[in-house]
Amino acid sequence: MRYAKDVSGSAEQRSLASRLRLAVVRLNRRLRAQRGSQDLSLTQISALSTLHKCGAMTPGQLATREGVRPPSMTRVITALEEISFVRRSPHPTDGRQAIVALTDTGLDYVHATISRREAWLDERLAELSGEEREVLSRAAEIIDRMAGHG
Structure with missing residues (x-):
């Protein structure tokens, strides 16, 4: 290559x-x-993360962002709704659509998961030298740019 x-x-x-x-x-x-004790699938966690990052959206928009088919996303949303992590509300302009948003419970779960993961990562970073952390800082910028976020 x-x-x-x-x-x-x-x-x-x-x-x-x-x-x-x-x-x-x-x-x-x-x-x-490092995720929590909830028995959520990776697809469910990813959907919650997308809603956290991008805000409320239709199930179709969420399916597109997650790269899954709408029927699969409907099942994910239903499961998350059953444990009160998301809620559906009527779309303001399209009666055929719904808007999916995180609930406070879902937001708390996302924040707790992020905190656990960052705490774990902070512990690993503390084991490195200052020079190694600087290299990783630069690498994070480069990787973010490669991923199209920078």
Whole structure:
């Protein structure tokens, strides 16, 4: 594999994509393990996170953002509604639609999950040298830019 700005294609550079992918997957797995005691699926947690980040939206919009089919999202929303993490309300201009929003209980769950994950990550970062944390700070900016958020 070659990068546009570096055509040397050394084995080390070819393995960068693989090493980075694996490191991100492993870190994500460890962060997911810090979730709460609720028996929520990863799809449900992701839907809650999207509602937290993006605000209330229709089930169709949520399905699109999550990359799932609308019937699957309907089941996710129903399950989250049953445990009072989300609520549906009538769409203000389209009577065929509903708006899905986090409830206070759902928001509390999201905040608690974020706090647990960040506390775990803070503990791991505290084990590193200042130089290593600086490298990770720069890497986080680069990864965010690669993901299209920067």
